[in-house]
Amino acid sequence: MVQHLALDVGGTKTHIALLSKTGHSPIAFIKEKKYHTQQVAGLEEVLLDFSPDMSNIESISIALAGPVINDEAQLTNVSWKVQKDQIIKATGVKSIYLMNDLEASAFGVPFMKSSDLLTFYKAENRMKGNAAIISPGTGLGEAGMYWDGNDFHPFASEGGHCDFSPRDNTDVNLLIFLQHRFGRVSWERLVSGMGIANIFDFLRTSSEYQLDKDMELSLLDGDVAANLSKAAVAGEHIAVATMDLFTRYLAIESANLVLKFKATGGLFIGGGIIPKIWNDHYESLFLQYFFRGGRLEPLLRSVDLTIILNPKSVLFGAAHFGITKGGKTKDI
CATH class of the missing domain: 3.30.420.40 (ATPase, nucleotide binding domain)
Known part of the structure; x- marks a missing residue:
């Protein structure tokens, strides 16, 4: 055989x-x-x-x-x-x-079973066209699927290494914090497992979060991203803030990717993080920031949003x- x-x-x-x-x-x-x-x-x-x-x-x-x-x-x-x-x-x-x-x-993706995919937003006016994939894991992967009218043709990109773009004072302060650590700051520094740890490191320097020393040590012991996602479910204030920022940045960069590829054929979110943490709260937060596309908001609302569940x-x-x-x- x-x-x-x-x-x-x-x-x-x-x-x-x-x-x-x-x-x-x-x-x-x-x-x-x-x-x-x-x-x-x-x-x-x-x-x-x-x-x-x-x-x-x-x-x-x-x-x-x-x-x-x-x-x-x-x-x-x-x-x-x-x-x-x-x-x-x-x-x-x-x-x-x-x-x-x-x-x-x-x-x-096109050959997966329906049970391998979770479409959490289905557009009313979906159009044929290119598709995009974003995948936060250890790092941040991004790719496109060119639509020729009959078939998709996947192509690689290194878009996850493009520069992070801040929108408000929190983002600016986070950017400055990470610039001291890394110099140049890409989206991967925020939208990934390492990104979750970086956001947490930034937030724990703030006087807004009174973090118990034992809790801090437990969060830093082992897989920080996994620890924080579990602590967020338990309602730990700094963990909730960390995961909310991570989800916000994922939504913003996902929208960026859709606009760059004109991905009216759909956005697919892969990686090992999202299928494990996804719930109604993160869905609502993601949609809130994904649709903030200014004059191109109608295009973003025409795109199906799907999570790849198959690891x-x-x-x-x-x-x-x-x-x-x-x-x-x-x-x-």
């Missing part, structure tokens, strides 16, 4: 799967494994540990959290450098596909790309 490998390589984890597909049947996941990216020397080590025998592997499709240029990629939030020719040399597999992780997700969306898209050798997507 001909088999394929697909990988989702992120700053935190690397997810790899062995797959097969016969005729018109769905892609079948045979086996999967997750690795801690920071604890592995490189991608070749992951591939050979997972599948020492590559004789039945027809293709390897690799979705990477970083720009892919000339069949090479330097991951943004980890020191790995991935090169197509080195993977061919290590594995003996000739068909190697490298792509940006959000580009991979875009290839998979394997990137892996699934990479698998589809590799198996079909970059075949077209379809209408959503």
Whole structure:
């Protein structure tokens, strides 16, 4: 049986799967494994540990959290450098596909089941057109899907690294705070897991929040973003403020992305954060800020807004790309 490998390589984890597909049947996941990216020397080590025998592997499709240029990629939030020719040399597999992780997700969206997607805003006057994907995780990924009138053509972007744009005094003070830390401040510094931690660090310098020392230590112990989202549910004042600002910034940058791509075909929100925290409060807050588009508000209101619930969306898209050798997507 001909088999394929697909990988989702992120700053935190690397997810790899062995797959097969016969005729018109769905892609079948045979086996999967997750690795801690920071604890592995490189991608070749992951591939050979997972599948020492590559004789039945027809293709390897690799979705990477970083720009892919000339069949090479330097991951943004980890020191790995991935090169197509080195993977061919290590594995003996000739068909190697490298792509940006959000580009991979875009290839998979049209083939997902309805249960994998949650449309929380459905436009009354939806129009055909380009679509956009934004994905806050370890970092912030953004991609587009060009609509040619019949099919979607996904393309990568590095829009998450564009400059953060403040709107009010809180935003300006936050920008100055992060400029002292990072110099240049991109949207990724706010709309991501690291962004949640950065917002919290800013807010706890304010006299407005009297944070108990034990609570502060508990929030800083381990995964700060996860701790804060749980504390927000429990009503901890600073955690609520942190997650509200995160949601506000996600909404603003989502609207920016829709306007830049004229994404009347829909906005999709992926990543590991939003499906875990989403509730009526965050939905209301997101819509409040997303629709603040000035003269272009009617365009924003014509866009369906959908959360990608499937945590394997990137892996699934990479698998589809590799198996079909970059075949077209379809209408959503």
